[in-house]
Amino acid sequence: MAGSLDIVGIERLRPLLDRRRVLAAVRDALVWQSQGLVQSPLPGQLQFREPPGDCHIKFGHVAGADTFAVKIATGFYENAARGLPSNHGLVLVFDARTGAPRVLLQDEGWLTAWRTAAATALAAQVLAPATGAIGVVGTGLQASLALEWLPETLGDRPCLVWGRDAGRAVALAAAASRAGRAVVAVASLEELLERSGVVVTATPSSAPLFPAGSVRPGTHLVALGADSPGKQELPTDLFAGAAHVLVDDLAQALDHGDFGAAVRAGSVAAERAVPLGAVLSGRVRLQRARDDISIVDLTGIAAEDIAIAALFCQLLDGPA
Amino acid sequence: MAGSLDIVGIERLRPLLDRRRVLAAVRDALVWQSQGLVQSPLPGQLQFREPPGDCHIKFGHVAGADTFAVKIATGFYENAARGLPSNHGLVLVFDARTGAPRVLLQDEGWLTAWRTAAATALAAQVLAPATGAIGVVGTGLQASLALEWLPETLGDRPCLVWGRDAGRAVALAAAASRAGRAVVAVASLEELLERSGVVVTATPSSAPLFPAGSVRPGTHLVALGADSPGKQELPTDLFAGAAHVLVDDLAQALDHGDFGAAVRAGSVAAERAVPLGAVLSGRVRLQRARDDISIVDLTGIAAEDIAIAALFCQLLDGPA
Incomplete structure (x- = not known):
């Protein structure tokens, strides 16, 4: 009844990486931000002590866009010593006309890494x-x-x-x-x-x-x-x-x-x-x-x- | 490399509903909250105008717990006129020791509805x-x-x-x-x-x-x-x-x-x-x-x- 959520793993995202297009998208985002077109409250943050880590939740909507997104990224810096990746991340994309979740990008933090590299x-x-x-x-x-x-x-x-x-x-x-x-x-x-x-x-x-x-x-x-x-x-x-x-x-x-x-x-x-x-x-x-x-x-x-x-x-x- | 995310739909959650256990869990949550044991910053909120809707993002960690959670719920009240549910929701459960996402509960807002009913x-x-x-x-x-x-x-x-x-x-x-x-x-x-x-x-x-x-x-x-x-x-x-x-x-x-x-x-x-x-x-x-x-x-x-x-x-x- 709520429509289906498309779940996309990093293996489907990596082959699509195109630096020029990411640069163009991130440039647009920075311009929209400077024009006041983005509704983006201060990110949510959780801090962890044992072991040390943090979780950032960024979310927002660009005026007029069909979708909005919630990005959740974690960094646990002692993971490396255990042979685990330090960073995890995923992005949920929602329909801005109905509120229904549409796509889960299980990018393991790569979308954040790429958009940060572009910025x-x-x-x-x-x-x-x-x-x-x-x-x-x-x-x-x-x-x-x-x-x-x-x-x-x-x-x-x-x-x-x-x-x-x-x-x-x-x-x-x-x-x-x-x-x-x-x-x-x-x-x-x-x-x-x-x-x-x-x-x-x-x-x-x-x-x-x-x-x-x-x-x-x-x-x-x-x-x-x-x-x-x-x-x-x-x-x-x-x-x-x-x-x-x-x-x-x-x-x-x-x-x-x-x-x-x-x-x-x-x-x-x-x-x-x-x-x-x-x-x-x-x-x-x-x-x-x-x-x-x-x-x-x-x-x-x-x-x-x-x-x-x-x-x-x-x-x-x-x-x- | 990041472990797998278990994706659970509402059809697997509904048969597990047990009001007594939900009441006990929500009672615990309210008690922890009153004891200052919960790290829960103010929820994130997005507001939409055309059509009207909102998105609430609640997240937190109970001291000492193995997991933490991020809950995203939307309410778009004109959906009903289009034959769509007004509310959507899902909960992501993360490992509080590594930051890795563990379970996506695609509850379509029912967990929020049940915990609110219990509260x-x-x-x-x-x-x-x-x-x-x-x-x-x-x-x-x-x-x-x-x-x-x-x-x-x-x-x-x-x-x-x-x-x-x-x-x-x-x-x-x-x-x-x-x-x-x-x-x-x-x-x-x-x-x-x-x-x-x-x-x-x-x-x-x-x-x-x-x-x-x-x-x-x-x-x-x-x-x-x-x-x-x-x-x-x-x-x-x-x-x-x-x-x-x-x-x-x-x-x-x-x-x-x-x-x-x-x-x-x-x-x-x-x-x-x-x-x-x-x-x-x-x-x-x-x-x-x-x-x-x-x-x-x-x-x-x-x-x-x-x-x-x-x-x-x-x-x-x-x-x-």
């Missing part, structure tokens, strides 16, 4: 300096995807990676090389910051990864790790000296992003934040001077989850 | 006067279930029903009679209030259903309709004269319950609310005088969703 690549492209390497801090899935996706929007540049665990950084570089991409694991974070024009931080850190003074003038930073209260990657005083500060969503960035930490520390005014989507749409035009430091704080937004879910539902339905 | 029956039992009919205002699913479930906790009493649509009230009474239960559709709300000792309001109303003066001294009211901002069933001044005011959860009741409307109107102090679970556990003992008016404001809590989901997962696993 990172779009954020990197905005205000990226013309030269300098792509430097990625972190060695997890999102770091690995950043190294794959950033060349889509930035073009081919030298790629560097650094992580606290040097072995993992070397392994990540080796895996990239086997896939035909040149990635160098650098010996120190200082070296990465010195050589990179675009720096992506993709860690679960709860404290600044480096002092503000170690960031070279002319660097464009994209921070995507701070997705819950208590996480932080960038030093708050880096924002004081930044020429441009962009966010995917102001409310979320203030609630739990690096930007919010900087606002609470008095390093930057909340009014300084420019919506990434407004820059992507061309509504706001920013100019970078050679020595400007610029920052994009990504918290991950429901609009991206809705857009990538809608894209994959469309791809599942058949050739465009 | 209503428990709320009715607390402070119910010894005599007087069971009066139910409303003719929807929850009203129908209240007429089935209240005799479980109150014993057999005359049952009355009234709704704005007299035809639906008569049909509901006729259906109850065919099922062997005596339910009388009364001609007016005034008659229902005059004859009832326990009054349950189960409507999607956004304005008080009756004036405070029409409630007879000695009445115990259970209001369960106000589950979103903008809904209201009871007149705010009824709270001013009430001897006892109970809530399932204070934060939710203040946010969107009838109690919150009364607090905002200045009719009652927020401190007057007693947790229903504290009364069920015996931690708080309330005495009713013969002419006391008492009110239980139910908003529906994640703990109930977790408890009923855990119960059905256990029942699915085999005989106890």
Whole structure:
């Protein structure tokens, strides 16, 4: 009586991955968000202590869309030691005219990973300096995807990676090389910051990864790790000296992003934040001077989850 | 790699329904809630305008429990005119040690309906006067279930029903009679209030259903309709004269319950609310005088969703 729920596993989603279309969908989502077209209350969060973990629930509706989506993602970081994946995720797509559930995308967190990689690549492209390497801090899935996706929007540049665990950084570089991409694991974070024009931080850190003074003038930073209260990657005083500060969503960035930490520390005014989507749409035009430091704080937004879910539902339905 | 998700349809859940066990599970949930053992942030809500509808997302974790749950329920009230069910719902149960999704209960909203019926029956039992009919205002699913479930906790009493649509009230009474239960559709709300000792309001109303003066001294009211901002069933001044005011959860009741409307109107102090679970556990003992008016404001809590989901997962696993 309620219609049937189509259940789609990751094995049906992976062959449909098309980076260009995901980039276009996530760009749309960021633009809609900046235009106030997305109903997306603050995400739900649960925190677990024994073992440590978290659950994020993002949900929303884009004005006029036929569907809405609820995305549930978990991260339990001690799973790896037990040979289990750290992240799980699924997306439920509902009919926005009847409320009936239509599709369960059992993506095991991959849709979130891909839309985050796309948002990172779009954020990197905005205000990226013309030269300098792509430097990625972190060695997890999102770091690995950043190294794959950033060349889509930035073009081919030298790629560097650094992580606290040097072995993992070397392994990540080796895996990239086997896939035909040149990635160098650098010996120190200082070296990465010195050589990179675009720096992506993709860690679960709860404290600044480096002092503000170690960031070279002319660097464009994209921070995507701070997705819950208590996480932080960038030093708050880096924002004081930044020429441009962009966010995917102001409310979320203030609630739990690096930007919010900087606002609470008095390093930057909340009014300084420019919506990434407004820059992507061309509504706001920013100019970078050679020595400007610029920052994009990504918290991950429901609009991206809705857009990538809608894209994959469309791809599942058949050739465009 | 992530383990498999067990997908369970309503046809596997319905035969397992056991009112006594559901009552016990929901009683536990209300007690845990009153003891501060439940991590349950305010529910997520989406509102839709064309057509009108809403989506509620409730999620939480009971301290020490092996699982946690996310419940998604929708209500689109114009569906009925299209021959579709107004409500949909499903519950996802996750492993609280790994974050992996374990079971999808595609209950089509029935678990929510049953746990709400159980909470209503428990709320009715607390402070119910010894005599007087069971009066139910409303003719929807929850009203129908209240007429089935209240005799479980109150014993057999005359049952009355009234709704704005007299035809639906008569049909509901006729259906109850065919099922062997005596339910009388009364001609007016005034008659229902005059004859009832326990009054349950189960409507999607956004304005008080009756004036405070029409409630007879000695009445115990259970209001369960106000589950979103903008809904209201009871007149705010009824709270001013009430001897006892109970809530399932204070934060939710203040946010969107009838109690919150009364607090905002200045009719009652927020401190007057007693947790229903504290009364069920015996931690708080309330005495009713013969002419006391008492009110239980139910908003529906994640703990109930977790408890009923855990119960059905256990029942699915085999005989106890």
